[in-house]
Amino acid sequence: MPTASTPSITLRGDSVALGPLHPGLLPLIARWENDPLTVELGGASFTPRPRECVDADWQPLIAGERPGWHGFAIYLLPDFRPIGHANIRDVGTEHRTAEFGITIGDAAMRGRGHGTEATRLLLRHAFTTLGVHNIWLDTISANPAAIAAYRRAGFREIARVRSARRFAGDPVDMVLMECLAPEWLAENP
Ligand SMILES: CC(C)(COP(=O)(O)OP(=O)(O)OC[C@H]1O[C@@H](n2cnc3c(N)ncnc32)[C@H](O)[C@@H]1OP(=O)(O)O)[C@@H](O)C(=O)NCCC(=O)NCCS
Known part of the structure; x- marks a missing residue:
């Protein structure tokens, strides 16, 4: 039964629900963005980022100021605890393509199927x-959990750009x- 403190929900699954991002999530997002492993698994190099920088990046996104960017908070059911965020971006081109991104920021909540369901x-x-x-993503070869979750959700690997990223100081492949849509909808009616 929703209460006044239940967040707005757009998409609901069995274990997670997705709803609009809001400024109240910024302290959590800043915590996740300051976790080196989470950042490096995401394919970026880690730099500590103060709250002000994180806010400056995320506030325009939350306010809907980036065209074609559709971001969501990921909540764990049944208590609506925020555990991550995801986005579909660069939507609206004439080619009807988009890029996908997801982070289960709460490390204790990884490996339980939530990323697959949210995807x-x-x-x-x-x-x-x-x-x-057509929706696409890139990840790194050092992130087998991401590759497995994306594959189980319906993505397929199409290419590797060799040694195009760094993880823990070593070169790793970028996995595309x-x-x-027609293939996924046929398999997931
Ligand atoms: C990538 C991420 C979104 C996946 O979400 P998740 O909830 O952890 O994933 P799921 O539990 O749904 O699925 C993980 C799959 O990887 C498998 N897996 C986990 N660790 C693995 C490993 N070391 N090697 C191979 N497979 C592994 C799990 O068994 C599971 O597959 P299965 O369901 O077929 O058994 C999440 O782990 C995450 O946010 N990680 C940190 C940041 C990140 O990697 N972001 C994505 C960058 S592209």
Whole structure:
């Protein structure tokens, strides 16, 4: 039963629900962005970032000021605890492509199927609500959990750009994956 403190929800699955990002999540997002492993698994180099910098990056996104950027908070059910965020970005091009990104920021909540379920919810949203035809992502070869979750949700690997990223100081491949609307909808009616 929703209460006044239940966040707005756009997409609901069995274990997670997704709703709009809001400024109240910024302290958590700043905590996740200051966790070196989370940042490096995301394919970026880690630099400590004060709250002001994180806020400056995220506030325009939360306010809907970046065209084609659809971001969501990921809440754990049944208590609506925020555990991560995800986005579908660069939506609205004439080619009907988009890029996908996701972070389960709460490390204790990884490996429990939540990333796979959130990805599935967002694929359906991208294809049936946003009119996306092809959605793609990049990850790193040192992130087998991400590759497994994306594959199980419906992405397939299409290429590797060799030694194009660094993880723990070593070169690793960038892994490109894609998912096509007609194929995914045929398999997930
Ligand atoms: C990537 C991420 C979103 C995946 O979400 P998740 O909730 O952890 O993933 P799931 O539990 O749904 O699925 C993980 C899969 O990886 C598998 N896995 C976990 N660790 C693994 C490892 N070391 N090697 C191979 N497979 C692994 C799990 O068994 C599971 O696959 P299965 O369901 O087929 O058994 C999440 O782990 C995360 O945010 N990580 C940190 C930041 C990050 O990597 N962001 C994404 C950058 S592209």
